[in-house]
Amino acid sequence: KNEVEQSPQNLTAQEGEFITINCSYSVGISALHWLQQHPGGGIVSLFMLSSGKKKHGRLIATINIQEKHSSLHITASHPRDSAVYICAALNFGNEKLTFGTGTRLTIIP
């Protein structure tokens, strides 16, 4: 069992739909990162959070430390949101990042 698991693995939705991507982790963490990876490989950091909720534009990230679960939400989805979204847990103590396998999101116009 991976220390960081994401669901779903693949998600296809129509433009405008509300999107939720989930991340569960089994290790003790200091923080959790949400990352966006476009075709070609470049990764952009979207959020780093250790508690509560953060919002940036149409993106919202939440984390529940007790339940070891985080979600990334996209409101009013757009084709340009199509990418792989990866969560990464910053391990408590050794501060190593453990990555999920990613969720491939495709938004259809």
Add this chain to the structure above:
Amino acid sequence: DAGVTQSPTHLIKTRGQQVTLRCSPISGHKSVSWYQQVLGQGPQFIFQYYEKEERGRGNFPDRFSARQFPNYSSELNVNALLLGDSALYLCASSPLRGLLDSPLHFGNGTRLTVT
């Protein structure tokens, strides 16, 4: 300001050869970390360097080594290449040693193909 730059962008090597990948962090960033991403999987941590010293190492064989230079740029070396080393190698920089208080900035990666 320039972002994290990696070179080369693509590389094809033969089994048994050696390869050196390069990373230049964002100006002022002293921490560089390396990750391997095999196709269809999430990245895996290889090394972290801060102030020219190794600060963390993932579960990779000794064929993998790295170093950080006085200007904070870094090289990742892989010896005796195996087919399984084919992957996207990502470099990330951050201003501080600890990753708790500083976001990561990734380069676009070097895609290594071993034949």
